Amino acid sequence: MISYELALPYSLEPGWLAPYVEALQKGRAMGRSCSKCGSVSFPPQRRCQCGSGEAQWVRLSGKASVLLRTHGSDGTFGLVQFEGATNKAVTRLEGFASEITDGHLIAPPSDVPALILAPSKSRSTP
Numbered sequence: 001m002i003s004y005e006l007a008l009p010y011s012l013e014p015g016w017l018a019p020y021v022e023a024l025q026k027g028r029a030m031g032r033s034c035s036k037c038g039s040v041s042f043p044p045q046r047r048c049q050c051g052s053g054e055a056q057w058v059r060l061s062g063k064a065s066v067l068l069r070t071h072g073s074d075g076t077f078g079l080v081q082f083e084g085a086t087n088k089a090v091t092r093l094e095g096f097a098s099e100i101t102d103g104h105l106i107a108p109p110s111d112v113p114a115l116i117l118a119p120s121k122s123r124s125t126p
């Protein structure tokens with residue numbers, strides 16, 4: 001194999017996803033609530049499963065439960081269910097021990113928006 005590093009500068013405009021992207025950069029979750037059926041998507045969907053394109057932005061808690069996880073050479077990732085959302089999301093999992101299933105969204109280490117989940121503080125056991 002021949003390795004070659006390729007630099008490709010580019011910029012992406014968030015467009016209609018601006019509220020979502022700006023919230024992600026701060027470690028916050030903004031979802032879309034469908035005006036027709038009330039379904040909340042996070043990550044936001046342009047068009048709801050019911051077919052409606054009308055929706056409002058809603059702030060979610062950012063808390064999520066890990067449903068499935070996979071470990072790779074570039075990190076651990078999970079299929080998660082965010083509190084208040086009807087769809088699921090794939091996120092990076094930072095600092096998750098195998099028994100931890102609850103986490104919350106955190107701000108990415110750079111300005112590049114990313115879905116990163118950190119473990120929620122464990123409940124004290126009596």
Ligand SMILES: [Zn+2]
Pocket residue numbers: 034035036037038039048049050051052
């Ligand atoms: Zn809908």
